[in-house]
Amino acid sequence: MDSFSLLMQGLVTAMQPMILLYALIGVTLGTAVGVLPGIGPALTVALLLPVTYGLDPAGSLIMFAGIYYGGMYGGSTTSILLNTPGESASIVTAIEGNRMAKAGRGGPALATAAIGSFVAGLIATLLLAFLAPQVVKLALTLGPREYFALMVLAFVTVSATFGDSALRGLTSLFIGLALACVGIDGLTGAARLTYGVPQLMDGIETTTLAVALFAIGEALAVAAMLQPPDGMHKIKGSVRMTATDWARSWKAWLRGTFIGFPIGSMPAGGADVASFLSYAAERKLTKHPEEFGTGAIEGVAGPEAANNAAAAGTLVPLLTLGLPTTATAAIMLAGFQQFGLQPGPLLFVMNAELVWGLIAALLIANVMLVILNLPLIGLWIKLLSIPRPWLYGGILLFATLGTIGVNPSPVELGMLILFGVMGYGMRLYGYPVAPVVVGLILGPMAEQQLRRALAIAQGDWTTLVATPVSATLLGISAVFLVVPMLMRLRGRGQVLSQVAGDAD
Amino acid sequence: MKHAILGVAFAAALAVPAFAQDYTIMAPANPGGGWDGTARAMQEVMQAEGIAKSVEVMNVPGAGGTVGLAQFVASNAGDPTKLIVGGYVMVGAILTNGSPVTLKDVTPIARLTGDTEAIVVPAASDIQTLEDLVEKLRADPGSVSWAGGSAGGVDHIAVGLLAKAAGVDPTKINYIAFSGGGEAMAAILGNQVTAGISSVGEFQEQVKAGTMRLLAVSSAERLPGIDAPTIKESGYDVVVENWRMVAAAPGLSDEQVAKISADIEKLNASEGWTKMLADRGWTNTYLAGEAFAAQLDADIAATETVLRDIGLVQ
Amino acid sequence: MRQGSSPERRPRGAAFVIAAGLTGLAVMLLVDAAGLRQDGGYAGVGPADVPRIVAYGLLVLAGLTVLVGVKGDLPRPPRQAPAPVLWILGGLGLQLVLLHVVGFVLSGALLFGMTARAFGQRPLWKNVAVGLVLALVIYGIFDRLLRLNLPGGPLEMLIFRG
Numbered sequence: 018m019d020s021f022s023l024l025m026q027g028l029v030t031a032m033q034p035m036i037l038l039y040a041l042i043g044v045t046l047g048t049a050v051g052v053l054p055g056i057g058p059a060l061t062v063a064l065l066l067p068v069t070y071g072l073d074p075a076g077s078l079i080m081f082a083g084i085y086y087g088g089m090y091g092g093s094t095t096s097i098l099l100n101t102p103g104e105s106a107s108i109v110t111a112i113e114g115n116r117m118a119k120a121g122r123g124g125p126a127l128a129t130a131a132i133g134s135f136v137a138g139l140i141a142t143l144l145l146a147f148l149a150p151q152v153v154k155l156a157l158t159l160g161p162r163e164y165f166a167l168m169v170l171a172f173v174t175v176s177a178t179f180g181d182s183a184l185r186g187l188t189s190l191f192i193g194l195a196l197a198c199v200g201i202d203g204l205t206g207a208a209r210l211t212y213g214v215p216q217l218m219d220g221i222e223t224t225t226l227a228v229a230l231f232a233i234g235e236a237l238a239v240a241a242m243l244q245p246p247d248g249m250h251k252i253k254g255s256v257r258m259t260a261t262d263w264a265r266s267w268k269a270w271l272r273g274t275f276i277g278f279p280i281g282s283m284p285a286g287g288a289d290v291a292s293f294l295s296y297a298a299e300r301k302l303t304k305h306p307e308e309f310g311t312g313a314i315e316g317v318a319g320p321e322a323a324n325n326a327a328a329a330g331t332l333v334p335l336l337t338l339g340l341p342t343t344a345t346a347a348i349m350l351a352g353f354q355q356f357g358l359q360p361g362p363l364l365f366v367m368n369a370e371l372v373w374g375l376i377a378a379l380l381i382a383n384v385m386l387v388i389l390n391l392p393l394i395g396l397w398i399k400l401l402s403i404p405r406p407w408l409y410g411g412i413l414l415f416a417t418l419g420t421i422g423v424n425p426s427p428v429e430l431g432m433l434i435l436f437g438v439m440g441y442g443m444r445l446y447g448y449p450v451a452p453v454v455v456g457l458i459l460g461p462m463a464e465q466q467l468r469r470a471l472a473i474a475q476g477d478w479t480t481l482v483a484t485p486v487s488a489t490l491l492g493i494s495a496v497f498l499v500v501p502m503l504m505r506l507r508g509r510g511q512v513l514s515q516v517a518g519d520a521d
Numbered sequence: 522m523k524h525a526i527l528g529v530a531f532a533a534a535l536a537v538p539a540f541a542q543d544y545t546i547m548a549p550a551n552p553g554g555g556w557d558g559t560a561r562a563m564q565e566v567m568q569a570e571g572i573a574k575s576v577e578v579m580n581v582p583g584a585g586g587t588v589g590l591a592q593f594v595a596s597n598a599g600d601p602t603k604l605i606v607g608g609y610v611m612v613g614a615i616l617t618n619g620s621p622v623t624l625k626d627v628t629p630i631a632r633l634t635g636d637t638e639a640i641v642v643p644a645a646s647d648i649q650t651l652e653d654l655v656e657k658l659r660a661d662p663g664s665v666s667w668a669g670g671s672a673g674g675v676d677h678i679a680v681g682l683l684a685k686a687a688g689v690d691p692t693k694i695n696y697i698a699f700s701g702g703g704e705a706m707a708a709i710l711g712n713q714v715t716a717g718i719s720s721v722g723e724f725q726e727q728v729k730a731g732t733m734r735l736l737a738v739s740s741a742e743r744l745p746g747i748d749a750p751t752i753k754e755s756g757y758d759v760v761v762e763n764w765r766m767v768a769a770a771p772g773l774s775d776e777q778v779a780k781i782s783a784d785i786e787k788l789n790a791s792e793g794w795t796k797m798l799a800d801r802g803w804t805n806t807y808l809a810g811e812a813f814a815a816q817l818d819a820d821i822a823a824t825e826t827v828l829r830d831i832g833l834v835q
Numbered sequence: 836m837r838q839g840s841s842p843e844r845r846p847r848g849a850a851f852v853i854a855a856g857l858t859g860l861a862v863m864l865l866v867d868a869a870g871l872r873q874d875g876g877y878a879g880v881g882p883a884d885v886p887r888i889v890a891y892g893l894l895v896l897a898g899l900t901v902l903v904g905v906k907g908d909l910p911r912p913p914r915q916a917p918a919p920v921l922w923i924l925g926g927l928g929l930q931l932v933l934l935h936v937v938g939f940v941l942s943g944a945l946l947f948g949m950t951a952r953a954f955g956q957r958p959l960w961k962n963v964a965v966g967l968v969l970a971l972v973i974y975g976i977f978d979r980l981l982r983l984n985l986p987g988g989p990l991e992m993l994i995f996r997g
Contacts, residue, residue, distance in 0.1 A: 406956035
């Protein structure tokens, strides 16, 4: 049988009422847990996986697919409405999404995120179904030097676009890079900046930093305002997307999908990197640059599509090679094994029915999610009409729940408070908080890939530009870095005074 | 105050009927890893087989399990309902991190499963046998890049042992640590490194599909169903097993230890566990009591020596 | 992140404090890097190199921040009310200290109550009572149903084990 008829057969199996019910339960649970701030997809899947035990393979698989995609969907809601991302891949969503919410456009922001996730999920799942073996072959040709070049590109594009002051954006990024140094050095095992505290040995947890900077920092900043701005969360206009919103979103969805899927497929990629690159791309390509930083819909549509496409992309190395490239994927691998299914190069041949069943399940879960989530937008928006004392009390309770549930140590809670205060201070003086998290995520990746590449080449630095891919990526980075500088030099005199004068 | 809480906890524990005791298993790692998988597999089987009424899994990640171990010892002394999963990696981590809490501070119950290490090369490599690889290593240690798991972990230790047995300075090996099995495997498949080392299970499907060549395994005897010599029979006296174990809290009475040991033995003998191991591709290496304690001591001593040789422990 | 601010062009103390903080962070990195065994292996780049580069970057940024401070270009934050900040930090601090003593529910209820108080809701006891109900529901769902292990105390024992 060819791929298409196998897929059709899978879809027919999945159309039974009981199976659809399981799918509904899966997506509901996944969304419900995924939506909580501080609880990311890995924890969601780990918590909910046992729910699928004991069902027959078809039911279990579909519930599983629902939980996985549902967990990815849920992350954007609190990012947009409450400026508290539940996972690292939703951080950039918070930047524009929360601005939109504050301008009373939370409804369209949630809608573009949901529909973008649907479009991306649909396209990426189909790409997974039909192109996985080819994609993975390409992904495997990339090694540490290409990944290093990709990280450099991510740094250059991302740091050029964050915030309204180059100096303050870079400062935030460097604070993140400094925090990234904490912990055991992955390549030599040397302990850096741990001061003998064992909890620091694995470095600073991204979720802890993100929750602290965003959720706690935001709560402190809002609480400390003497005169709360009137009705900053009031909904103006429709909760639906306007024709303009659609027109501006669809290209961003597609771009996000085509950035997210390949990066998710790479063994060292990831949904967070994909969302950063998508945000940077939207910011460069937009026709409304003035809206970025004040709530541009492309800045929500692109990254949300990208992180969902990356989630589907993660399944490429998992299903074709048995490579779990993220924590979530590793947990899913255990889930597959309960059916005696061993992901690996022979999976598509040996377990064709199960694989196509899973892909069909993912497609159905994706449809169900958009059906479930669009009506829910009205309900989520109501979250904002909860009186502020209760709302922020709840946010802090959930924010700490995520940390306590994963790692209930006083050190972790202490860091939460410390970084929360830092987030508050940064808000006071106009320092953007997102680049700190970006630095924490990208810093160690870049460092480790660089050192791996050099170790493999035994210290020969030319290895970094020895392949066409790495050379091209580094070349593009250099262009992005140098061209704006030249333009500034020609246009407005000294770079230095420009950097300094950017402050307002 | 702490004692009061322990008292309450103790009273509550006693109130539960003794035949089906509740357990809380600590996995000293993040969800998704091997220890977490072991703990969750135990949870599922113990509940399904009625060995325990309710089993909770608790993740305390950090520093190769030493953060979890320290917390386990500090807060659970004398509590017979608490278990911790651990393994060979923890032995190394305790040494490299200079952890003040060691495996001497817990009550080892049994070794449950084990993974054998395997040395592979990409299918396109011109290296055909372990002897070819060792020759290359002797000629120029730097030219042989090894992809494996974290620095100081079991993969790194195995490479160090092999180098030493082959008469190569273990500090000269070009070991490239990757985080997580997936990334290391991708580097091997993509021909980025000379050789790779990880558990046999991780490579098995690739070897079957012909994308990697299995040169040798680290067990004492050849493994059934796997067509590769042991490192030992190739002439290098190296045997490494990445085992996983379960331990109980310190300060238990003999009866309490006996009860836990009996429950774990029941787990090991159950059909559900056998099926679980088969599904996951884990080998049952059940070993309990005195024999396990002796093996643990021997492993700790040997690991300390090799970590000094590699230069990871001063 | 953006605050309604009216830039006044005169030297700003805050900029110097920020610059000092960045310098302090850089010094921490450099001191720690100096204590590391610099073992680059075959890569030639060892564990101390990246922290050093980051530290030099921070020093440059600290210098530029001083420059900005002299020119008075830093946004001026609106006046802040210190009491709510202290209420929230107090709630977080209490949770940190009490979590393993009284359990998730009680410490969570206190955090909730004090946060609500920070946003002007009184009386405190009523806030804590609301928080107690919420925390109990959360504990019930996550610890009991989903088996996420949350630290329990006497209250959790009483309600869920009794």
